[in-house]
Amino acid sequence: MRFSFAEGMTHASYYAPLAQACEASGYTSMTIADSLIYPEVSDSKYPYTDTGDREFLLGKEFIETFILCAHLFAVTEKLRLTPFVLKLPIRPPVLVAKQASSLAFLSGNRLGLGVGLSPWPEDFAALGVPWERRGKRMDECMDILQGLTQPGEEPTFFSYKGEFFEIDSLQQCPAPTEKIPLLVGGHSDAALRRAVLKGDGWMHAGGDGEELERLLTRLDEIRKEEGDTRDDFEVHVISYDAYTVDGVKRLEDRGVTDCIVGFRVPYIKGPDNEPLEKKVQHLEQYAENIIHKVNG
Template sequence: MRFTYAEAMTDPSYHLPLARAAEAAGYASVSVADSLVYPEESEAGYPYTADGDRAFLEDKSFVETFVLIAAMGAVTSTIRFTPFVLKLPVRPPVLVAKQAGSIAFLTGGRLSLGVGLSPWPEDFAAMGVPWARRGRRMDEAIEVVRGLTGGGYFEYHGEFYDLPPVKMSPVPAEPIPILVGGHSEGALRRAARLGDGWMHGGGDAAELDALLARLAALRAEYGTAGRPFEIHAISADAYTADGVRRLADKGVTDLVVGFRNPYVKGPDTEPLSRKIEHLERFAESVIAKTGP
């Protein structure tokens, strides 16, 4: 089992020392939250809170995802970075391919690209991208990013993107894993058909079991069950050695852990020293007993 340290919506100056501390403690990865703008008004709800309330996001700091990964990569040497998740279809996929490929090259392949749909129509509007058919746009964007970061000439002719044979340089020595986030049927199908893995957004054990069962069925349907596939999960079971073993038995490969509730309104007042204590204590009590 591998462990990803999650800390977001905190003092931006904390990210680099936390990445160094997580690397030293034995975490495999650091997750990076993605947010573009906060709309003053929106009829959309947040999909991972019980009541859909999004107010906890207001005035929270989000350093641009690729900028933050590059900065953390420069002060570490082994830990990976996993956007959780990059709002892919609101961005030009050619630019995402250039950014992701450059970071993967400069960090020695320490990027796993978690991607998903934004729940906010306002993100699409702000970026000048239609909200309609966003799922199909997402599918094509994944294909473009994978093709352009693979090396050599790549061309693509889809509904939304059309590229003559082009190539980028540099590209990473190994393919960038593309992990698809989301709990909807469309997201699960996308992960099973196009992804190198799936990212779970949280929920109770019964819901996770149902999602894993559906994902397995879809991978069998698409004929992708035999290829390597990562499953990144958020679970209360992640905080005990026995719980970690139960999740491993279910096929989970990576556990995303954090040590505060991020869904609260107002600023994060926990000091950096306390955050490091939390991540080190977990590493000693759980990672050391269950990690690779």
């Protein structure tokens, strides 16, 4: 089992020491949140909290995702970084491919790229991208990402013609030397199917155990329907089971490959008042009590 540490909506200055502590403690990865704007006025609801409240985001420090990844790769040697998740269809896919392949190349293939749809129409409006048919736009963005980030010693030429994007034959150099895992976030049936048909794995955004079981069952059904027998398909989940050794084993039996763990509720209004030292203590204690016991 692999383990990812999630700490979002905290002070930007904390991320580098937290990444270093994760690496020293035996975590495989650290997740990186993605947020571009906070609109002053919005009717949008956040889909992963009970109330749909979004005010917890107000005033939070979000460094642009790829820039933060570059910063953290520079202060670590082995730790993987996993955007959780990059709002892909609001971005130009050729630019994202260049950013992702550059990060993968410079970091020694330590990028796992989580992608998803933004729940905020305001994100699309601010970037000048239509909200309508965003799922189809997402599919095309993934196609282009995969085409332009094909690993190899020599970059390959790639062209594309779709409903939203048309790209003449081109290459980007350098190419990553290994495939960048493309992990799809989201709980809808469309997101699960997209993870199977176009991605290399699925990322769960949280919820109760009953809902997680339903999602894992549906994911298994879709993989069977589509004849997907990949051994390296990644399944990243947030679950209370991840906080006991027996619970981790139950998740492993359900096909989970990566446990995403955090040690505080991030959906709070106002600043994060937990000291950096306490955060490091929590992640180190978890590593000692769970990671080292599970993985020996």
